Amino acid sequence: MPAVSSEGGCLCGAIRYRVDGPCSNSMICHCRTCRRVGAAPAVAWATFPASQFTIQRGRPLEYRSSASVRRTFCGECGTALTYAHSDEPEFIDVTTCSLDEPDAFPPTHHSWLSHDVAWVKFGDGLPTFPRSRYGDPA
Ligand SMILES: [Zn+2]
């Protein structure tokens, strides 16, 4: 995917962020943890270089969903914002739909279908994986 400079933020606007540089992965995660974090059937994520991610306004709260995973969200409105895994500190995932232009980052596949809710049917024709291509999402 092309190099970009893109901005995003939470629903209430208390948190604004910016990412520069290439989006190296864009996917939809169906794992149990993302489902709970988003209170949604699945959550779309876009991966960027962690060094190119900056918070421009506000201060997200952090939740450790496992020993190696830090997730952030807005403490005012609850919007899920980022995912970072300690095994891959050079990357950060942002929730694709917290970006101002999610259409610029179409997903290429679905992960963790093994955790899926039975009634979730996307029908977008994208490849699906029972787990992640990149390891444990928790
Ligand atoms: Zn907010």
Ligand SMILES: [Zn+2]
């Ligand atoms: Zn997930």
